[in-house]
Amino acid sequence: MNEISGPGADTRPRAGRSAGEAPTALAAAAVAREARWGRWGALLPVLACACSLEGLSAEWDASSAPTGGGGSLSRIRIEAEDCELSGRFERVDDPLASGGTYVAVPEEANCESDRVDCSFEIGEAGTYQIRARVATGPDESTDNSFLVRVDHEPELGTRYDFNGTEFHEDYVHDSKDATGLLLKFALGPGMHIVSFGCREDAARLDWVELVRIGP
Numbered sequence: 735m736n737e738i739s740g741p742g743a744d745t746r747p748r749a750g751r752s753a754g755e756a757p758t759a760l761a762a763a764a765v766a767r768e769a770r771w772g773r774w775g776a777l778l779p780v781l782a783c784a785c786s787l788e789g790l791s792a793e794w795d796a797s798s799a800p801t802g803g804g805g806s807l808s809r810i811r812i813e814a815e816d817c818e819l820s821g822r823f824e825r826v827d828d829p830l831a832s833g834g835t836y837v838a839v840p841e842e843a844n845c846e847s848d849r850v851d852c853s854f855e856i857g858e859a860g861t862y863q864i865r866a867r868v869a870t871g872p873d874e875s876t877d878n879s880f881l882v883r884v885d886h887e888p889e890l891g892t893r894y895d896f897n898g899t900e901f902h903e904d905y906v907h908d909s910k911d912a913t914g915l916l917l918k919f920a921l922g923p924g925m926h927i928v929s930f931g932c933r934e935d936a937a938r939l940d941w942v943e944l945v946r947i948g949p
């Protein structure tokens with residue numbers, strides 16, 4: 735697997751959906767872990783304690799929904815604002831966004847190599863799909879696509895179009911594929927990077943999930 739870049743100084747671990755714990759202390763602890771251990775530090779609590787993921791940017795939702803095959807979907811969610819941003823992607827505060835923040839390249843800034851890289855630690859090999867919470871920018875017809883890559887492939891990215899000026903959940907599909915099939919990836923255990931690259935400035939990304947749909 736390729737080189738994996740660390741979270742960098744702009745990583746901002748946030749308290750997850752809190753259930754009574756002190757988010758600021760947890761966030762501070764997460765920052766301290768990041769400083770000492772980089773990306774791996776954020777994983778330590780997962781190994782140490784499966785009971786609570788408070789304070790981590792990645793959330794396991796093993797509660798899941800049943801699938802037709804009798805298995806269950808498991809998903810890992812990472813807030814886009816907690817991913818590594820490059821180029822002109824910016825964090826934008828918005829009460830309608832999960833965690834109060836989304837990311838976007840400013841309108842009219844144009845796209846170059848701007849990217850949002852979200853690192854997922856996968857424990858179980860399987861077939862995965864990407865789900866994201868997205869919204870178009872102010873111009874719904876020209877602020878509504880990203881170039882999606884998994885582990886830096888494909889090199890040019892898969893064009894993913896969507897609609898809707900309000901935030902909504904969507905599964906990533908290949909917009910050049912007339913069949914409309916959702917993207918699927920066979921992933922082994924370990925770290926995987928899901929990237930959303932700028933294709934049209936002002937397109938908004940709130941969070942990203944890897945969803946395991948089967949073996």
Ligand SMILES: [Ca+2]
Nearest residue numbers: 876877935936
């Ligand atoms: Ca635009």
Ligand SMILES: [Ca+2]
Nearest residue numbers: 832833835940
């Ligand atoms: Ca968010």
